[in-house]
Amino acid sequence: MSAVxxxxxxxDARRVWxxxxxxxxxxxQPTGWAALDAVLPGGGWPAAALSEILLPLDGVGELQLVxxxxxxxxxxxxxxxxxxxxxxxxxxxxxxxxVDMRRVEIVTATxxxxxxxxxxxxxxxxxxxxxxxxxxxxxxxxxxxQVAADSGRALAFAxxxxxxxxxxxxxxxxxxxxxxxxxxxxxxKCRGGVVPAQPVSLPYVALH
Amino acid sequence: xxxxxxxxxxxxxxxxxxxxxxxxxxVLVAGAANxxxxxxxxxxxxxxxxRIGQRLTAAQALLARFEALPYEPESVQRWQQxxxxxxxRYSSEVCLLPHAIMLEVSRSMGLFxxxxxxxxxxxxxxxxxxxxxxxxxxxxxxxxxxxxxxADGQTVLxxxxxxxxxxxxxxxxxxxxxxxxxxLPGMGIRSLGQLLRMPRDGLRRRFGAELLLALDRLTGAxxxxxxxxxxxxxxxxxxxxxxxVENLAALVFPVRRMTADLAAWLAGRDGGVQRFTLxxxxxxxxxxxxxxxxxxxxxxxxLFEVARGRLEQMQLAKPVLALRLIARDLPVFVPAGRDLxxxxxxxxxxxxxxxERLRARxxxxxxxxLGSTSDPRPERAQIIASRDxxxxxxxxxxxxxxxxPMPLRGTAPRILAGPERLETGWWDGGEVxxxxxxxxxxxxxxxxxxxxPGEQIGWMLHGWFA
Numbered sequence: 001m002s003a004v005x006x007x008x009x010x011x012d013a014r015r016v017w018x019x020x021x022x023x024x025x026x027x028x029q030p031t032g033w034a035a036l037d038a039v040l041p042g043g044g045w046p047a048a049a050l051s052e053i054l055l056p057l058d059g060v061g062e063l064q065l066v067x068x069x070x071x072x073x074x075x076x077x078x079x080x081x082x083x084x085x086x087x088x089x090x091x092x093x094x095x096x097x098x099v100d101m102r103r104v105e106i107v108t109a110t111x112x113x114x115x116x117x118x119x120x121x122x123x124x125x126x127x128x129x130x131x132x133x134x135x136x137x138x139x140x141x142x143x144x145x146q147v148a149a150d151s152g153r154a155l156a157f158a159x160x161x162x163x164x165x166x167x168x169x170x171x172x173x174x175x176x177x178x179x180x181x182x183x184x185x186x187x188x189k190c191r192g193g194v195v196p197a198q199p200v201s202l203p204y205v206a207l208h
Numbered sequence: 209x210x211x212x213x214x215x216x217x218x219x220x221x222x223x224x225x226x227x228x229x230x231x232x233x234x235v236l237v238a239g240a241a242n243x244x245x246x247x248x249x250x251x252x253x254x255x256x257x258x259r260i261g262q263r264l265t266a267a268q269a270l271l272a273r274f275e276a277l278p279y280e281p282e283s284v285q286r287w288q289q290x291x292x293x294x295x296x297r298y299s300s301e302v303c304l305l306p307h308a309i310m311l312e313v314s315r316s317m318g319l320f321x322x323x324x325x326x327x328x329x330x331x332x333x334x335x336x337x338x339x340x341x342x343x344x345x346x347x348x349x350x351x352x353x354x355x356x357x358x359a360d361g362q363t364v365l366x367x368x369x370x371x372x373x374x375x376x377x378x379x380x381x382x383x384x385x386x387x388x389x390x391x392l393p394g395m396g397i398r399s400l401g402q403l404l405r406m407p408r409d410g411l412r413r414r415f416g417a418e419l420l421l422a423l424d425r426l427t428g429a430x431x432x433x434x435x436x437x438x439x440x441x442x443x444x445x446x447x448x449x450x451x452x453v454e455n456l457a458a459l460v461f462p463v464r465r466m467t468a469d470l471a472a473w474l475a476g477r478d479g480g481v482q483r484f485t486l487x488x489x490x491x492x493x494x495x496x497x498x499x500x501x502x503x504x505x506x507x508x509x510x511l512f513e514v515a516r517g518r519l520e521q522m523q524l525a526k527p528v529l530a531l532r533l534i535a536r537d538l539p540v541f542v543p544a545g546r547d548l549x550x551x552x553x554x555x556x557x558x559x560x561x562x563x564e565r566l567r568a569r570x571x572x573x574x575x576x577x578l579g580s581t582s583d584p585r586p587e588r589a590q591i592i593a594s595r596d597x598x599x600x601x602x603x604x605x606x607x608x609x610x611x612x613p614m615p616l617r618g619t620a621p622r623i624l625a626g627p628e629r630l631e632t633g634w635w636d637g638g639e640v641x642x643x644x645x646x647x648x649x650x651x652x653x654x655x656x657x658x659x660x661p662g663e664q665i666g667w668m669l670h671g672w673f674a
Contacts, residue, residue, distance in 0.1 A: 056651075057651055057652075057653055058608070058653065058674060059608065059653035059654060059655060059672030059673065059674045060651075060652060060653055060654075060674065061654070061673075061674060062674050063607040064607070064673075064674065078559075085608075086608070087610055087611075087672065088578070088608070088609045088610075089578060089607065089608065089609070090586070090590070090605050090608060090609035090671055091579065091580045091590040092589060092590070092601035092605040093601075093604075093605035093606050093609075093671075093673075095580070095600060095601070096600065096601060096604065096605055097607070101577065101578055101579060101580075102577065102579075102594060104577060104578070105559075105563070105575060105576075105577060106575070106576055106577065106578065107566055107570065107574055108570065108573075108574050109566075109570050109574065110570075113569065113570055116569070117569075117570065120562065120565060121562060121566075123557075124556060124557035124559075124561075124562040125556030126556045126557055126558055126559040126562055127559075152556075179651060179652025179653060180651065180652040182652070183652070
């Protein structure tokens with residue numbers, strides 16, 4: 001009779017392939033949207049990676065998607081940076097959603113410097129999240145951002161037009177927002193998981 | 209008392225070489241136009257047979273091609289002052305002797321460790337700045353000066369050892385008054401030991417009290433009598449370029465050197481710099497590049513990066529002949545305290561330095577924070593400021609705010625919430641009277657729009673509930 005080998009030791013030795021990696025039970029960076037966390041591998045934003053958010057128009061709930069995360073991160077040690085936002089963030093509105101504006105830095109850069117500024121912020125390691133609205137970003141530029149986010153342990157969000165959906169992207173997560181008939185989020189790519197077939201609806205949270 | 213002597217035998221030449229590194233023969237010449245002679249020569253020039261004291265014409269006969277630059281006595285003094293300010297980091301009592309910097313180190317060793325370690329620190333510092341040096345240590349300043357002149361690295365730590373060390377010093381190296389050191393060998397006295405055994409009365413009669421005082425200073429019987437050095441309160445460094453520079457890339461190397469010098473100098477006074485000016489001197493004028501920092505800094509890499517960032521943005525109108533770095537605003541440097549349990553990655557660039565880096569490339573006003581005011585008008589409710597008074601607006605506010613309201617075109621939007629009447633500002637001429645609504649456009653965007661009170665036409669878009 002061969003010796004009895006406990007199953008756990010075989011698993012620990014990584015000699016048994018289990019078909020699919022176990023998803024981490026609790027996310028390191030939850031989005032704050034329970035329905036979205038449930039479908040994302042890792043239970044939230046990919047930590048220290050680039051997430052791409054594709055929009056049909058401005059004002060369709062793109063900030064709502066990230067504001068719970070920003071509110072949570074603004075209570076930490078590190079800063080949040082917005083690189084060339086398309087409009088001014090409304091201080092009262094952001095504060096109503098729980099963001100400490102003292103942690104939010106706004107950077108204005110010319111079109112050519114947006115990606116540079118974003119990379120610098122990501123790489124510095126002193127930013128928890130960097131949000132940018134790049135107009136021109138090719139595959140190589142996004143890959144650089146992905147590497148920078150990884151080395152600086154920061155969340156990177158790139159808000160781009162929906163027409164870029166057809167182009168391949170090195171981002172760890174790609175979400176597409178849809179405004180009509182109601183606000184919904186499609187997961188178009190997620191590293192380390194299967195892309196869900198159904199969109200996640202994004203209910204508007206009434207503040208009062 | 210324990211005095212370290214840093215002897216700088218090639219001060220003028222090193223000052224020239226560090227701004228124009230060359231491997232070819234180079235000499236410094238001085239004297240009247242028709243009788244120039246060599247006062248300093250680099251290794252390549254000496255190998256070719258050029259000697260100090262040689263006439264320039266004789267040197268030209270020996271060697272066809274070499275660089276000859278004018279010797280500037282004031283540059284020697286300037287570099288000595290600069291290095292003394294750098295050395296001030298290692299001792300609170302710094303004195304100057306010709307071509308040497310004296311440091312009283314008996315108390316410095318408590319901070320920097322025993323003499324061998326302190327000696328290494330000094331050597332690294334001077335080597336990094338590009339100055340050749342000889343270092344010795346002795347219980348009296350003048351003895352350290354004499355010993356450094358004989359050989360590098362002489363270490364005499366006790367008065368007893370000093371007595372022995374002085375015995376062997378040849379008289380012509382002992383830096384005694386010229387009259388005595390010329391006459392004494394003729395009397396058969398060739399070393400300091402012999403001289404110290406001579407009766408003092410006879411020496412005084414023959415050579416005067418000057419010689420006895422010099423001897424007493426050597427042995428420590430009389431105080432050194434040196435004025436202590438006080439570092440100046442502003443930094444002013446000028447570097448002449450070897451040729452007219454027309455593109456910015458060629459200025460990067462001298463700027464790196466200058467900012468490194470500034471950082472070394474700042475370390476000497478344990479201070480930081482908040483504002484400095486880089487002056488580009490043209491023929492018949494100059495252009496200033498002001499460099500401002502948000503907080504005092506003293507890190508060489510950071511100062512260089514900021515200076516380069518500013519420099520890269522400017523256009524060179526005329527060729528640059530010389531660079532000058534002037535720093536007058538030198539506040540106390542307060543190092544940023546870091547928490548032991550800091551969650552940032554270990555190699556994180558502090559947020560202050562990140563801001564400086566962004567500002568250097570993108571402009572002074574490129575990085576800002578928004579804070580709120582007590583004004584209810586949305587246009588005036590927020591300003592550029594780093595504060596958060598915690599006042600919470602009771603009515604829903606959007607997340608994006610347009611800089612100024614613009615007409616909302618297209619089909620009439622669907623009203624989701626509202627109105628919120630805003631009627632204010634009558635006291636300062638910026639009167640507003642608006643009904644704000646949260647509306648949904650035909651494309652599904654949620655907007656914050658207003659119209660005149662009571663009407664629901666003529667929508668003006670003022671923000672997005674993005």
